[in-house]
Each structure stands twice: as structure tokens, then as C-alpha cells.
Amino acid sequence: MNLPEKFVERVCCDLGPAEGAALCEALEGPAPVSVRLNPAKDPGDALLQQLGASGPVPWCADGWYLAVRPQFTFDPAFHAGAYYVQEASSQFVGRLVGDVRGRRILDLCAAPGGKTTLYASLAGPEGLVVANEIDRRRARVLADNVRKWGTANVAVTSCEPRKLGDLEAWFDVVAVDAPCSGEGMFRKDPGAREEWSEGNVRLCASRQDAILREAWRALRPGGTLLYSTCTFNRDEDEGTLERMLDWAGDEVVEAPETQVDGAWGIVCGRVGAFRTYRFYPHRARGEGFFAAVACKTPEVGGRRRMAKVRRTPFAPADRSVTDELRRWLLDTGRMRFVAVGDSFYAWPDGQAEAVGVLSCSVPVIYAGVALGRIFKGRLKPDPALAFCAMLDREALPVVDVDCEEALCYLRRQELGAEVMAEGLNLVCCEGRALGFVKRIGGRTNNLYPDSLRILKG
Ligand code: SAM
Numbered sequence: 001m002n003l004p005e006k007f008v009e010r011v012c013c014d015l016g017p018a019e020g021a022a023l024c025e026a027l028e029g030p031a032p033v034s035v036r037l038n039p040a041k042d043p044g045d046a047l048l049q050q051l052g053a054s055g056p057v058p059w060c061a062d063g064w065y066l067a068v069r070p071q072f073t074f075d076p077a078f079h080a081g082a083y084y085v086q087e088a089s090s091q092f093v094g095r096l097v098g099d100v101r102g103r104r105i106l107d108l109c110a111a112p113g114g115k116t117t118l119y120a121s122l123a124g125p126e127g128l129v130v131a132n133e134i135d136r137r138r139a140r141v142l143a144d145n146v147r148k149w150g151t152a153n154v155a156v157t158s159c160e161p162r163k164l165g166d167l168e169a170w171f172d173v174v175a176v177d178a179p180c181s182g183e184g185m186f187r188k189d190p191g192a193r194e195e196w197s198e199g200n201v202r203l204c205a206s207r208q209d210a211i212l213r214e215a216w217r218a219l220r221p222g223g224t225l226l227y228s229t230c231t232f233n234r235d236e237d238e239g240t241l242e243r244m245l246d247w248a249g250d251e252v253v254e255a256p257e258t259q260v261d262g263a264w265g266i267v268c269g270r271v272g273a274f275r276t277y278r279f280y281p282h283r284a285r286g287e288g289f290f291a292a293v294a295c296k297t298p299e300v301g302g303r304r305r306m307a308k309v310r311r312t313p314f315a316p317a318d319r320s321v322t323d324e325l326r327r328w329l330l331d332t333g334r335m336r337f338v339a340v341g342d343s344f345y346a347w348p349d350g351q352a353e354a355v356g357v358l359s360c361s362v363p364v365i366y367a368g369v370a371l372g373r374i375f376k377g378r379l380k381p382d383p384a385l386a387f388c389a390m391l392d393r394e395a396l397p398v399v400d401v402d403c404e405e406a407l408c409y410l411r412r413q414e415l416g417a418e419v420m421a422e423g424l425n426l427v428c429c430e431g432r433a434l435g436f437v438k439r440i441g442g443r444t445n446n447l448y449p450d451s452l453r454i455l456k457g
Helices: 005-015 017-027 044-051 089-097 114-123 136-149 161-165 191-195 198-218 238-251 319-326 349-361 383-387 403-410
Strands: 033-037 053-056 063-066 083-085 104-107 128-132 154-157 171-177 219-229 267-271 274-279 289-296 335-340 343-348 364-367 369-375 378-381 398-401 423-429 432-440 443-446
Touching: 005 017, 033 044, 044 053, 044 063, 083 114, 089 114, 089 171, 089 219, 089 274, 089 289, 104 114, 114 128, 114 136, 114 171, 128 161, 128 349, 136 154, 136 364, 136 383, 154 349, 161 198, 171 198, 198 219, 198 238, 219 238, 238 267, 238 274, 319 335, 319 343, 319 369, 319 378, 335 349, 343 349, 349 364, 369 383, 378 383, 383 432, 398 403, 403 423, 403 432
Parallel strands: 104 128, 104 171, 128 154, 171 219, 398 423
Antiparallel strands: 033 063, 033 083, 053 063, 154 364, 219 289, 267 274, 274 289, 335 343, 343 369, 369 378, 423 432, 432 443
């Protein structure tokens, strides 16, 4: 499908005829392919070679361009969470949030989790990322991606932004990667052209206004607000920020400056106290993207609220099971073990109170790392534990399979019993954990979750 006529008219008017035409031409060309490596999983140079990396994404330490698009579905490293397929421009948000180690970050519009996994890597083990997705089905995909990333510092919630706004001044950083008209995806995703209309632009803009109000309530004084879209549309970018400044006024102050190399082709600007960054595909190597950052003045009234934990579904794990749970994780001194019904989870100790508070206020659908259930004093591990970067591989026998067997495993087919130890085994491919398998005599039971299974032939 051709680019929508009204869109072409508008960009030629906004950017001038020559630059508008250059943008439209770039939108008809091939899209660059890029990934972001998972630093918690020690990806190494061999992986970059296998992926055919052609060079680094200059604005993101773990970002790489690939020479051609591989079939990610058939790469076990992809399923092991060794990298996330993320277009390059979006990776810029990591640069804008600055040093967020140990911080509490809200990613308010988070599915499928590209930016969540980036924030999780940046927040480190002492930090917490609350990744919210309003749409339940998309929230499940988000939770799957969070499990695979394996950092144990993310809580996935699924609610309207208002409920998180009600936490009032609770987050150090709030990121709004807003639902938008998706013009920046016209090259990568032809469906975006079909869905585009001027009516939809208006709908998106008013939705963005409502989301930003809640984001601002959730942000603590002195905290950082990040706003991004994948559209070129001024009404949804600068326009949304201008409308926000109308009601937030001088509560919005400048964020520290972010270094941007002129050679990257990013167009830097200002809207009041917001610093803005535009990615045009004819200038920068990535899809169309808009990002803006500002802070909430520390002088604004009200202090950070710490709601009392009243009713939480999480209970401390009974001491009778904690020795067995500890056996499965490295660095357990920093973890707290909790029970939800008969399932056990581990959370970073420093954020355990926060996850408790969160679970009293909003529906938490996943948090920390799911460890599994205890049967007769032994842990029956949850599939998520295999992906966790803190899994202690001394806890069970490890079987390293080749790529072909790994794909059989990921299709939930039965693996040969000969190479397995009796009982539970961890299945790895090139050292990257994929999941568990149980050998019972001459048979093996594939414990890979059905929801993640590869369906393609
Ligand atoms: N941040 C994600 C990433 O990097 O993978 C992409 C987010 S996407 C641009 C915007 C998300 O906002 C969608 O998942 C959509 O379901 C969600 N959304 C739609 N309407 C919303 C609303 N009214 N409030 C909050 N989120 C909304």
C-alpha cells in the first residue's frame, strides 16, 4: 500500500518539499535490522558473529545492527533471552534516562517489552521496573519476554494508568511510550499504513494527554519523565508536550543534558523545559521515533508516599522450604523468598517492600522470578527459573544440546534419553539455558511451556 496521501502532504508541509520527499523515499526503502544484547547473559563475541552483526548502534551500549534479518524463530539464543530484537531508534531511551541503577522505574505502556527489558538491564539488581500494559493479552506477552530476559527486577502489572497514578509520587522515573498513529513504522510494518487516518491521530493525541496526566501524578518530585512515540506527527509529539505544559506549567523543569553526536543524525529540539529528539529514517539509522525528557521540580508540594502494606497475596516463604529454594539461586543474600498460593517466587530484597505495596494497589501478574512449587521437600521448577540469570547451575545436571536438538526441544518434542541424567535436567544450547527436561528411565518429559512453543515448521 502507498503512503497515505494526507500524510505525504503533511510531511512535505512540515519539513519542506525536498526533505519531505527524502523522508517518504526512505520510508519505501529497506529497514535496518538491529538487536540489543542481554548483558546479564554474558552474550560474547561468538553470538555477534552468529547474528551477522555489522556494527554497533552508536547510542546504545548493547545495541547492534545486523547485516541481514535472520530467522529469529529458529535461533535458540533468541529463545534463551540472550538478545531482544529491537529497532535501533527506540534504544535511545536508555541514554535519556541516565544512571538509573537502584531506581524505581514505571514503564506505563510496556508491551511487548522492548523498553522494559532495556530499563531492567539499566536498573540493575537493586532497582525495580514496574512494567504496565493495559491490554491483558499483550500483558501476557510482556510477562513472557520479562521471564526470558531473566533479570528478576521487573514487576508486570495490567491496569489503567489511573491506578498507577493513584500511587502518587512513587516512582523515580516514569516512561510513557505512548500508543500513537505509528507513522514511524510505515517502513517496517505495512499494516501501520492501513490503520493510519487523521481521525486516529486525533484519538491518539487525546489518549496521550490522559496518559501523561497519570504519569505525572505517579512521578516523585525531582523524578524524570520520558515521553516517546513512533510517529512524526506534531500533534502527538510536540503538541502533546505543549498541552501538558499548559496544565503542569513550571512543575516541569529541564533534565540533565544528554550527549548526542551530530553524526548520528538525530534532530534535537526543545518544547519548554522538555528536550526533544527526533529520528527521521532519511537522517538517522533507525525507524521514525520521537523522544522527550524533563524532570518534575523537587519543589512541588507533597512528599513521596509510601503506602502501608494492607492486603497482599504474597506471604513470606516458610522457613522449612527456604533452604531448598536457596539451593537454586546464586547470590541468595540479596533475595527474599515469598509464596503466592503454593508457588514460590524470589525478589531482590531491596525492592520487596515496594512489590508488596504495588500488589495491594494494582493487579501484579508477574514479579521477580517464579521459582516453582515444592513437592516432598524438593522444588519442581517453574520454566521461568531456567531463564533467570541467577540460576545456580550446580543445582541440577546440565545437558548441552546442538542447535537442531534445541529446536526439537523448543517445539516440545521428546529428546533422546541417553545424554540425560535420571530426573530433572537443565537443557542448554551453547551454554544458554532454554528450560527443563525430566528423564524417567528410557523416556524424557519435555517441560518447555506450551505457550512458548515454536509452532513454525
Ligand atoms: N513500550 C513498548 C515496547 O517498547 O515494546 C511498546 C508500547 S506501544 C508503543 C504502546 C502500548 O500502549 C501498547 O501496548 C498499547 O496496548 C498500550 N495502550 C493502548 N491504550 C492505552 C491506554 N489508554 N493507556 C495505556 N496504555 C495503552
